[in-house]
Amino acid sequence: MGSATTPARAATVHDAPDPGRPVIEIAAARTHYATPAGPLPVLDGVDLAVRPGEVVAVVGPSGCGKTTLLRVLQGLAPLDSGEVAVHGAAPGGAAETGYVFQQPSLFPWWNVRRNIEFGLKLRARGRRTSAAERRAQADRLLEIVGLTGFHDFRPAALSGGMQQRVNLARALAIDPAVLLLDEPFSAVDTLTRERLQRVLSRTLHALGTAAVIVTHDIREAVFLGDRVAVMSERPGRIVATFTVDHPRPRTEDFQHGEQLAAIAARVYRHLKDGDERAHAEQAAPAADAPHPEKRRAR
Numbered sequence: 001m002g003s004a005t006t007p008a009r010a011a012t013v014h015d016a017p018d019p020g021r022p023v024i025e026i027a028a029a030r031t032h033y034a035t036p037a038g039p040l041p042v043l044d045g046v047d048l049a050v051r052p053g054e055v056v057a058v059v060g061p062s063g064c065g066k067t068t069l070l071r072v073l074q075g076l077a078p079l080d081s082g083e084v085a086v087h088g089a090a091p092g093g094a095a096e097t098g099y100v101f102q103q104p105s106l107f108p109w110w111n112v113r114r115n116i117e118f119g120l121k122l123r124a125r126g127r128r129t130s131a132a133e134r135r136a137q138a139d140r141l142l143e144i145v146g147l148t149g150f151h152d153f154r155p156a157a158l159s160g161g162m163q164q165r166v167n168l169a170r171a172l173a174i175d176p177a178v179l180l181l182d183e184p185f186s187a188v189d190t191l192t193r194e195r196l197q198r199v200l201s202r203t204l205h206a207l208g209t210a211a212v213i214v215t216h217d218i219r220e221a222v223f224l225g226d227r228v229a230v231m232s233e234r235p236g237r238i239v240a241t242f243t244v245d246h247p248r249p250r251t252e253d254f255q256h257g258e259q260l261a262a263i264a265a266r267v268y269r270h271l272k273d274g275d276e277r278a279h280a281e282q283a284a285p286a287a288d289a290p291h292p293e294k295r296r297a298r
């Protein structure tokens with residue numbers, strides 16, 4: 001069964017690398033966007049540590065800062081305060097992060113194998129690798145994502161779900177320290193989505209890759225995550241973490257079973273309570289405003 005815990009504070013970041021240390025460490029992270037109306041606080045004290053090979057799913061209300069959290073991990077959103085490290089270094093540096101977004105972003109003029117080989121070239125970072133070696137690695141990744149035999153196809157000749165699998169294989173080809181996924185399966189139908197969830201679970205397990213996946217789908221979060229982190233309304237922080245105590249790779253039985261449903265119900269309840277609290281606060285009159293009854297009486 002899953003258990004809820006208050007989030008553990010990440011250890012001090014940027015100290016000497018050690019093999020057992022988390023691949024992602026975020027401590028007390030705060031950030032904002034500059035808008036015409038002034039600074040918009042988006043993250044307010046986010047703490048998160050992700051261990052090697054661990055998958056953390058992040059859920060939270062729309063606009064709470066989930067995508068911004070992934071941007072922080074890519075080094076695209078600077079922090080106002082707090083610390084972030086990927087593989088012990090500042091994000092955006094040598095420690096690679098792979099990304100999978102909602103829409104596949106494949107090169108349309110290249111076939112599937114060349115798209116994946118592009119990731120392999122990035123991984124080589126200028127080192128020479130033979131064409132035969134790259135081809136063998138690309139074909140292995142295609143096998144892992146269940147697309148053996150489709151290497152010669154152009155993206156346009158594949159379904160949306162197949163394109164997303166190629167996208168996943170390409171992101172994994174760079175052998176990232178951590179894979180970041182932002183609503184990766186929201187553009188496909190339910191059955192394809194469930195199939196892709198199983199492919200992703202198998203693939204991450206086979207390669208031992210750590211991942212942070214942002215999703216609006218609570219069942220998807222529970223299916224994929226070793227932990228599900230729940231964010232508050234903006235400015236967001238992680239207010240609860242649910243452990244999903246079920247071995248990976250996960251199967252269709254778990255996807256439709258009682259254990260997943262029970263954990264998902266608890267995550268849902270937590271989100272719903274937060275939503276009700278936030279809306280009650282918005283609806284409450286300001287402390288110095290006259291009480292509506294008194295206003296009427298005047």
Ligand SMILES: Nc1ncnc2c1ncn2[C@@H]1O[C@H](COP(=O)(O)OP(=O)(O)OP(=O)(O)O)[C@@H](O)[C@H]1O
Pocket residue numbers: 033034035040042060061062063064065066067068069234
């Ligand atoms: N470049 C930007 N400039 C100004 N404000 C931004 C920018 N990007 C995002 N925001 C705002 O920051 C807040 C958090 O956005 P973010 O995309 O991180 O939320 P989210 O939790 O991923 O949302 P959703 O679940 O709806 O995708 C939102 O209020 C959004 O309007």
